[in-house]
Each structure stands twice: as C-alpha cells, then as structure tokens.
Amino acid sequence: MKNNIKTIAFDADDTLWINEPYFQEAEKKFTSLLQDFTPQEVVSQELFKTEMKNLYLYGYGVKGFVLCMIETANRIINQNLSPHLIDNIIKIGQELLQKPIELLPGVEQTLKNLNGKYRLIVATKGDLLDQERKLNNSGLENYFHHIEIMSDKKPGNYTKLLKHLDCNPENFLMVGNSFKSDILPVLELGGFGAYIPYHMTWQHEKHDHFLHHQNFVELKSIDNILNYLE
Incomplete structure (x- = not known):
C-alpha cells in the first residue's frame, strides 16, 4: 500500500x-x-x-x-x-x-533524494512568523511544494490540509517526531505515518505508544525513510 x-x-x-x-x-x-x-x-x-x-x-x-x-x-x-x-x-x-537553525543529521540529503519523486510539503505547528523565519534560514525552502503552518494537528486540521492539496489520505505520508500530533491523526484518516523519535519531547506531546498498524513505521533517523519507501 x-x-x-x-x-x-x-x-x-x-x-x-x-x-x-x-x-x-x-x-x-x-x-x-x-x-x-x-x-x-x-x-x-x-x-x-x-x-x-x-x-x-x-x-x-x-x-x-x-x-x-x-x-x-x-x-x-x-x-x-x-x-x-x-x-x-x-x-x-x-x-x-533568534536561535540559529541547526538541521538534524541526514535531513538535506534525504530531501534531495526524495525531490522530484514525491510532492514534498512542510506541515508544522507554531507562530507563523517564527516558522517562516526558520524555514527561510534553513536553506530547505526550495525542496517543498507547499508550506502549512497549522494551528493544531488534529484529524480535522489534516482533513483541511488534504483537501487543499487535493490529496487522498491513502496517498499521504506524514513524517514527524510527535506520535500524538504527527502520527495518530493521520492514521485515523487512512494515511501513512513515519515516526522518528527525538531525544527531547515537550510534556504535552508525550504519548505512550505501542502500535501495530499497516500504515505505520518507526524509524531511527530521517534518512531511513528512503529504505521504507523502496
């Protein structure tokens, strides 16, 4: 699938x-x-x-x-x-x-490898100006077809995003470090979720997870997404 x-x-x-x-x-x-x-x-x-x-x-x-x-x-x-x-x-x-932007390991090379094969977008929460600044300073902006600064990440928010993208859930993969915000809502809609844990998590985003789902994968790092998609 x-x-x-x-x-x-x-x-x-x-x-x-x-x-x-x-x-x-x-x-x-x-x-x-x-x-x-x-x-x-x-x-x-x-x-x-x-x-x-x-x-x-x-x-x-x-x-x-x-x-x-x-x-x-x-x-x-x-x-x-x-x-x-x-x-x-x-x-x-x-x-x-005003903190500097420090990319996580493997991010840019992964985006380079995916670019042209998939439609890549950013779907993130936060202050509009702050997230736009960070994206602009990251040097990654040109890899993305669309940037979505979301007020929240619940099934309804993802439904609106998918409608805007004219994308069916079964054609959509969400990659993120929050099991609660990036994975569960997308799986609920019938999409795919790739969970990449980060060593620090805000208390509000913490979620005890144990999941067996055909559309879910947990990865050690972002570059592992390439092997998953092969």
Missing part, C-alpha cells in the same frame, strides 16, 4: 531542525529567575499548567510561551511582578526567537 504514497509531509521542529532543546534552555533561565521565590521544579510545573490552560487561546509557539511565563511569574510572586522581571522574561523569548 505504501507504493500509493505521492505526497510526503514533514513536521519541522525536531524533525527537520533542533527546537525543543532551545525551549528547555529557555525554561531553565525562566525558573532561575524565580528560584528565590519557589523551587525551580515547582516553577516548571506551574508554567506547564499555565501553558495548558492557555493553549486554546495562544496556540503553539514562542509568543504564547512568553505570555505564559509572565502569567506564571506573576502568580508565583503574588501579583507583584516587577518591570525588571518582565523585561528579563521578554529577553528570554527574544533570544529564543
């Missing part, structure tokens, strides 16, 4: 390039700002609660992350957040938005 695949979609963050380590580094800087008020592990827990509460409002990305840090800090220090602390939190976010 995989011989029917015509369109391959790639998640971006932690599939094409490094992302989560930068967020974890930013979170550590944030927790250190508040360590005189409460233990750093508690700050992390409170930040995650805030992120989950606001996810439907802010969506995914750095801007929402910054707003959640400010809200969390204000709650931890009893609504007495100083302008100096706000400024430091904003700087953490600005640094995060």
